[in-house]
Amino acid sequence: MTRPRRDPRAERAAIQVAAGPRPRFDRSARAAGGRPRRDPRPERAGQRVPGASRPRYDLSQVVPAQALRGEVAVAAEARQPAAAKILVVEDPAFLVAVVPDAAGGRLSPHDRQVLGAARVLAGREGGILVVSVGPCEACGPAGADRHLALGEVGTDPDERAARVAAALAVASPRHVLFPESLDGGDLARRVAVRMGVPLFDNAEVVAAGGLVRPARGRRVEQRAAPGLLASVAPDAVADYAGPPREARPLAHDLPPAAEPASTILSVARIPADPATVPLSLAEFVASAGNGIRDLDTFRQLVAALHATPGASRVLCDAGLMPRHTQVGASGTVLAATCYFALGISGAPQHLQGVAGCEHVVAVNTDLHAAMIERAGLAIVQDAQAVMPALLRLLAREKQEAGEGS
Amino acid sequence: MRIAVLLSAGRHPVSGAAVLPRLEAQAIRIAAGLGTPVGLHAGPDAAAVADALGQGLSRIAHVALPEGADPVPVLAASLRAMAPDLVLAGRRGQGGDESGIVPYALAAALGLPLIADVVAVAPGEAAGTLRLDQSLGRGALRRVVVRGPVVATVHPDAPAPLAYAFGQARRGVIEPVAAIVPAGPAAAPAAVEERPYRRRPKLVKGAPTGGSAAERLKAATGEAGAAASGRLLVDPDPDEAAREILAYLRGIGVLAPPSPRPNP
Numbered sequence: 234m235t236r237p238r239r240d241p242r243a244e245r246a247a248i249q250v251a252a253g254p255r256p257r258f259d260r261s262a263r264a265a266g267g268r269p270r271r272d273p274r275p276e277r278a279g280q281r282v283p284g285a286s287r288p289r290y291d292l293s294q295v296v297p298a299q300a301l302r303g304e305v306a307v308a309a310e311a312r313q314p315a316a317a318k319i320l321v322v323e324d325p326a327f328l329v330a331v332v333p334d335a336a337g338g339r340l341s342p343h344d345r346q347v348l349g350a351a352r353v354l355a356g357r358e359g360g361i362l363v364v365s366v367g368p369c370e371a372c373g374p375a376g377a378d379r380h381l382a383l384g385e386v387g388t389d390p391d392e393r394a395a396r397v398a399a400a401l402a403v404a405s406p407r408h409v410l411f412p413e414s415l416d417g418g419d420l421a422r423r424v425a426v427r428m429g430v431p432l433f434d435n436a437e438v439v440a441a442g443g444l445v446r447p448a449r450g451r452r453v454e455q456r457a458a459p460g461l462l463a464s465v466a467p468d469a470v471a472d473y474a475g476p477p478r479e480a481r482p483l484a485h486d487l488p489p490a491a492e493p494a495s496t497i498l499s500v501a502r503i504p505a506d507p508a509t510v511p512l513s514l515a516e517f518v519a520s521a522g523n524g525i526r527d528l529d530t531f532r533q534l535v536a537a538l539h540a541t542p543g544a545s546r547v548l549c550d551a552g553l554m555p556r557h558t559q560v561g562a563s564g565t566v567l568a569a570t571c572y573f574a575l576g577i578s579g580a581p582q583h584l585q586g587v588a589g590c591e592h593v594v595a596v597n598t599d600l601h602a603a604m605i606e607r608a609g610l611a612i613v614q615d616a617q618a619v620m621p622a623l624l625r626l627l628a629r630e631k632q633e634a635g636e637g638s
Numbered sequence: 639m640r641i642a643v644l645l646s647a648g649r650h651p652v653s654g655a656a657v658l659p660r661l662e663a664q665a666i667r668i669a670a671g672l673g674t675p676v677g678l679h680a681g682p683d684a685a686a687v688a689d690a691l692g693q694g695l696s697r698i699a700h701v702a703l704p705e706g707a708d709p710v711p712v713l714a715a716s717l718r719a720m721a722p723d724l725v726l727a728g729r730r731g732q733g734g735d736e737s738g739i740v741p742y743a744l745a746a747a748l749g750l751p752l753i754a755d756v757v758a759v760a761p762g763e764a765a766g767t768l769r770l771d772q773s774l775g776r777g778a779l780r781r782v783v784v785r786g787p788v789v790a791t792v793h794p795d796a797p798a799p800l801a802y803a804f805g806q807a808r809r810g811v812i813e814p815v816a817a818i819v820p821a822g823p824a825a826a827p828a829a830v831e832e833r834p835y836r837r838r839p840k841l842v843k844g845a846p847t848g849g850s851a852a853e854r855l856k857a858a859t860g861e862a863g864a865a866a867s868g869r870l871l872v873d874p875d876p877d878e879a880a881r882e883i884l885a886y887l888r889g890i891g892v893l894a895p896p897s898p899r900p901n902p
């Protein structure tokens with residue numbers, strides 16, 4: 234058997250690219266015979282796992298070079314919609330119900346964690362049923378397979394519990410999870426008493442094998458197999474991270490609430506008054522340090538920003554600010570969302586009080602102050618000049634809004 | 639106004655010594671502002687709640703109950719006999735199971751409404767009504783006006799307890815009360831397994847679930863959060879700085895946007 238004789242000149246002429254004064258050859262075209270020429274670079278690019286910020290490669294997958302040519306982008310694009318495809322559980326083997334707080338019709342971060350916990354219990358075969366009182370948006374992406382929206386009820390929490398208990402009796406889920414929040418924990422206990430079923434409250438570990446809750450001042454933990462009712466502690470279980478689910482709305486034919494007249498005469502929500510709320514509960518704290526000399530302007534600014542006033546120890550020791558406004562190790566440890574530090578150096582004792590704050594804004598003349606380093610928005614400028622500027626800007630905005638309306 | 643404060647034999651969370659739970663001391667303070675409260679304890683030993691006398695109670699009714707028995711039927715019977723206008727309890731126990739179910743079971747047994755997590759109670763405008771302030775967290779309140787006898791649980795944000803007064807503690811009396819109904823059988827031991835508590839890592843907010851260890855560490859130490867993406871403005875114009883600050887505060891949602899303000 235003889236191989237056909239190769240003619241390298243003719244082969245080269247066949248792959249010559251037409252354009253240009255210099256001869257150029259396209260060697261990626263498949264040679265007439267023999268092995269295809271490998272190009273390691275696109276092969277490597279084809280193995281790259283999309284999404285991660287650091288490059289990650291899936292070496293188990295060997296992408297043929299010719300398939301890569303011009304098709305890498307298509308493959309990556311094809312992968313994205315596949316991930317976003319809505320997962321449908323047509324006939325769930327059992328249901329795990331979640332009763333979210335859903336204040337204002339939106340899932341809270343805690344509610345999402347409870348949905349994550351429900352997915353752990355439901356596994357692959359089970360379905361998650363969200364039972365919400367009133368509407369509730371975006372349950373599907375959070376991991377719900379079914380959604381049962383009960384009609385709005387009045388202000389009586391007992392009425393709410395009765396509705397939820399009735400809906401649960403109809404849906405007969407295998408497990409029911411509540412968030413262990415103020416309202417969620419309240420509802421869970423009412424439902425448990427109404428149904429006469431024990432509640433496994435404040436579960437910190439949720440697994441199909443068992444739930445774990447702390448007891449006796451966190452000296453022991455109790456483990457039990459998942460029962461009917463349980464409530465999940467905040468920040469204990471991760472959110473659902475899988476593909477979105479359908480959250481198919483379920484119809485219900487529950488009779489309208491037939492509770493006896495409620496003894497609750499009126500319910501009113503009183504928002505927190507930032508000027509009087511205790512520092513440890515405040516959401517937004519504006520704080521003055523030794524760099525502030527003009528405390529009157531500071532007080533005006535605090536009022537204009539609707540913040541709660543705070544201070545460093547130096548000002549409290551000097552009697553310029555009341556002692557109960559002191560932030561730090563020997564003062565109050567904050568749980569605020571935002572801390573606005575004016576003229577504070579950020580001593581370790583002070584920073585201890587701010588450790589739990591999510592956002593920090595600092596104004597300081599010293600670029601190397603620890604507070605500047607800690608801040609999400611750091612401004613190296615004289616606080617004495619920034620405070621009046623802020624007041625001016627707020628006043629102007631208010632005036633414009635007044636004119637506009 | 640007749641007020642009953644439910645007292646439990648608590649344990650100190652750190653030392654394990656018998657103490658009056660702080661929530662119940664706070665409940666006594668709320669009750670003392672409204673009238674003369676009476677304490678109610680069901681348990682084997684009244685000495686466990688004697689501290690409550692020094693915190694502002696002058697009388698405690700004690701129903702003897704064997705260890706581990708279900709207190710709800712006994713408490714419900716005693717409360718029915720006392721017929722108080724307000725029953726106060728802590729939102730959770732301390733040192734036991736800490737499930738907080740007893741007030742709910744009691745309210746159901748008595749057929750009374752229950753208002754959870756109150757921080758203040760005052761008489762309402764109409765006779766026979768009560769105004770209760772429920773905590774919603776972060777200092778926000780829900781003000782509920784209720785008619786007639788009500789059970790309320792106390793939230794930790796309620797005013798701090800009164801100072802312990804030794805003289806008062808000596809003057810106060812603990813009255814043994816005969817159980818009106820036989821104590822229910824000890825609750826069937828639920829199938830729980832107990833072990834020493836093991837601390838578990840809290841979820842790190844914003845941590846990438848599938849990220850690398852380095853990414854998770856960054857999220858945990860806060861390097862990836864606001865601090866890492868932190869903006870530094872050196873010597874900006876004060877007005878420019880003010881604009882930046884307001885934009886930042888509005889971006890994180892702690893400051894209301896300027897335009898449509900309901901109040902002029």
Ligand SMILES: Cc1cc2nc3c(=O)[nH]c(=O)nc-3n(C[C@H](O)[C@H](O)[C@H](O)COP(=O)(O)OP(=O)(O)OC[C@H]3O[C@@H](n4cnc5c(N)ncnc54)[C@H](O)[C@@H]3O)c2cc1C
Pocket residue numbers: 521522523524525544545546547548559560561562563564565575576577578579580581582583596597598599602614615616617
């Ligand atoms: C046992 C112990 C416990 C303590 N507990 C606490 C505590 O709980 N809370 C607490 O706060 N402290 C506490 N301290 C004190 C702490 O160590 C610091 O001394 C204190 O926090 C410093 O306060 P300051 O940042 O306001 O003042 P300084 O350290 O004097 O800082 C002033 C800052 O303002 C800046 N500045 C000056 N002029 C201006 C201007 N015009 N515009 C803008 N910036 C300006 C300066 O650059 C400087 O960074 C404690 C100390 C000890 C020993």
